[in-house]
């Protein structure tokens with residue numbers, strides 16, 4: 001196969017980027033998309049040109065490192081797949097593709113297709129955990145979890161933190177990512193004590209990191225490689241409302257009302 | 258048979274240091290095995306809560322072992338700095354583990370116990386692990402599950418709400434806890450969240466996109482590291498009172514492996530060159546069920562969880578060169594070779610045995626698929642028995658992954674599998690406290706030579722990484738700090754300046770070669786040498802061949818590698834070049850170790866040492882030791898130190914899985 005690639009090249013965070021066109025030659029359908037880029041890069045290095053920088057590691061769709069837009073779609077045309085799990089058999093000989101990084105204010109470009117997603121870590125720092133220091137846990141089977149809750153919690157916990165949801169959202173909202181973490185913990189008995197504080201703090205951090213608001217468009221769900229459902233956003237919103245009602249009650253009590 | 262030692266001494270190596278006068282002290286506490294850890298915990302020094310904040314601990318790596326250690330040390334109040342070359346701790350290679358994690362909970366009432374897990378692990382490792390460490394690992398396994406459940410790890414559950422278990426990797430009890438096919442992901446997210454909580458509280462400083470390029474030793478003690486900022490290229494020094502390396506395994510020395518692309522040996526290799534002995538470098542594990550190589554462009558191999566062997570049957574055609582489609586081959590013309598050779602364990606035979614058996618049938622020209630390097634893993638019978646939906650429920654995500662990569666539907670046609678390099682049992686030598694031969698340098702997780710002997714059983718690496726991180730290092734580091742009270746040094750110390758200079762010098766050298774070949778082309782070539790001559794079956798001639806080729810390739814690398822300019826920004830070829838340069842050195846040590854160990858044990862199979870029916874034949878009289886190699890300044894002549902292994906609780910027997 002032979003393809004034409006229009007790739008976003010940007011030297012560093014401060015430089016101006018632009019599209020550059022490359023030919024991808026000697027591509028076979030059983031290559032993964034990233035292996036196709038490997039081939040292009042080997043050739044670029046051979047010519048003394050800088051290879052295209054992109055992030056990747058596991059190449060199995062689980063680490064969440066990889067990700068960029070292919071023709072405007074996060075992770076490309078295959079549903080429920082990351083770019084590392086996308087194979088060239090999904091394309092046709094002679095195709096022209098545009099490849100660019102996630103675009104979001106909260107994810108500044110570092111180089112070419114690499115963006116800075118550390119805002120996600122800061123969201124987790126704000127409450128994406130259960131406070132249980134090492135050594136303080138009860139026997140594992142002392143906590144019973146109904147199977148269906150465990151399964152649902154898992155569906156939310158399957159998020160790989162790749163950022164496709166943010167990239168696909170016209171508002172660059174991180175609602176799906178955040179709701180997945182909040183829901184994972186809220187669906188388990190262990191997550192109950194910190195439930196409302198968590199929802200409040202985590203959402204406040206999301207806003208502070210300059211992610212946009214959610215207007216229920218659903219583009220995020222459509223590109224999520226792990227098929228995280230929009231329902232989790234509803235679940236989180238319910239907790240947020242309860243948290244604010246609770247805050248209001250606590251405030252009234254404190255004011256002696 | 259002194260001849261072996263002679264060979265080593267005269268032909269491939271430096272001095273053999275005899276164990277009695279050697280420098281190795283494993284510091285195994287006295288007393289009965291089930292009381293050692295408890296007593297030791299009492300005997301160890303503590304650091305008072307008020308003093309902890311004044312102690313800085315550098316943790317390199319934030320996979321399971323590193324995240325768990327950094328979070329736990331932060332909770333205790335130490336000043337922790339944690340480093341990772343990833344953009345977030347959540348990306349560490351631990352995320353990819355699929356199958357599960359062992360623990361001796363005996364929730365199934367099927368006869369499991371701490372002692373049985375200990376026994377299985379020592380035996381599974383083919384008697385090349387330290388009994389005291391393995392026992393402690395089995396004891397701590399129970400606490401790990403408690404900790405992870407409390408963190409919210411969504412393990413599989415039964416309808417009554419209790420935790421589910423499965424049997425895994427040849428175990429005869431059900432002791433494996435799992436979270437669908439993503440156990441590593443969920444355990445890592447648990448540890449990552451505990452770590453980020455500490456970052457939020459200010460006890461841990463997390464430095465992402467920061468690669469350790471060297472270790473700094475001051476007056477014989479590990480006192481810091483030198484890093485390169487992968488975004489700005491800045492070279493920086495960091496000082497600590499103790500350094501922990503939890504930097505994962507080095508199986509990417511084979512180029513094609515199941516590990517993440519960036520997994521590398523640089524941190525431990527640099528530490529080795531600064532004085533840390535390297536334990537059993539040749540103990541590598543080849544995993545039997547991976548998707549076969551499809552072409553030259555292949556960048557990595559994908560593992561299919563071993564749990565598939567619970568229901569899939571492994572076979573090849575009986576006739577050599579049979580190219581019929583699998584459904585055209587009648588049952589009596591198929592060779593279910595694992596069931597035939599190992600009637601008791603059948604398809605669940607341990608990894609090393611299953612891998613070797615696959616290689617043998619393919620060497621007989623009975624392999625299947627393009628290139629003939631593959632065997633079938635067939636679910637037809639299981640689907641007939643349990644129905645397709647039951648199989649889908651058990652393995653749906655694995656079947657999807659297989660289809661995504663191979664383009665084949667495994668509910669209809671058997672999967673094709675071939676062994677691939679997967680894990681290293683070898684790593685930096687550590688004592689019972691997980692401290693290397695450099696005082697103050699601790700090593701945890703896959704990076705140490707650890708508890709798995711010559712072969713790791715399934716679902717026990719996650720267990721070991723978390724035991725090291727949550728429950729061992731926080732105690733033993735305190736003991737070290739409590740005993741030694743290291744003096745103050747700062748980044749201005751000449752030792753730090755000197756190491757920074759060396760690091761910069763190496764980067765400049767790489768950029769200055771300006772040759773013609775890409776880094777990847779060297780890595781591929783090294784991988785091919787290692788796989789062909791130091792892979793699943795090794796022999797004297799092959800290893801000697803590899804020992805000639807590797808130094809040549811290394812010389813060629815330094816003459817003609819091409820790394821593009823730009824040391825002050827993201828430069829992925831520069832990152833790779835440094836890692837491959839280190840692999841080119843480590844590969845040689847692996848082959849030296851493999852050459853000196855003329856016995857077969859676990860994953861290390863020497864063709865010269867086998868039973869009449871082709872099974873691995875150990876030589877306990879000469880090789881019941883850990884080979885700990887000391888760097889002498891000349892790669893080809895490391896010194897060999899032996900830590901003799903004593904088996905008091907599990908009797909040395911020839912493993913049999915018949």
Ligand SMILES: Cc1cc2nc3c(=O)[nH]c(=O)nc-3n(C[C@H](O)[C@H](O)[C@H](O)COP(=O)(O)OP(=O)(O)OC[C@H]3O[C@@H](n4cnc5c(N)ncnc54)[C@H](O)[C@@H]3O)c2cc1C
Pocket residue numbers: 317318319320321322323340341342343346349350351352353354355356357358440441467468469470503504505506515516517520521523524560679680701702703704715716717718719720722
């Ligand atoms: C596909 C696959 C499936 C597996 N399945 C199982 C299973 O089912 N059960 C089981 O028990 N085991 C399994 N294993 C093995 C297990 O996953 C690993 O052995 C284990 O996770 C290693 O953890 P670690 O913390 O030691 O290292 P890693 O998770 O590899 O972490 C290494 C860390 O070190 C950092 N690092 C490395 N070098 C440097 C440096 N120079 N500077 C800065 N940072 C550095 C990295 O950024 C990373 O954070 C599997 C392995 C693979 C490949």
Ligand code: FES
Pocket residue numbers: 055056057058059060061062063064065066067082083084085
């Ligand atoms: S490289 Fe890990 S998800 Fe794609």
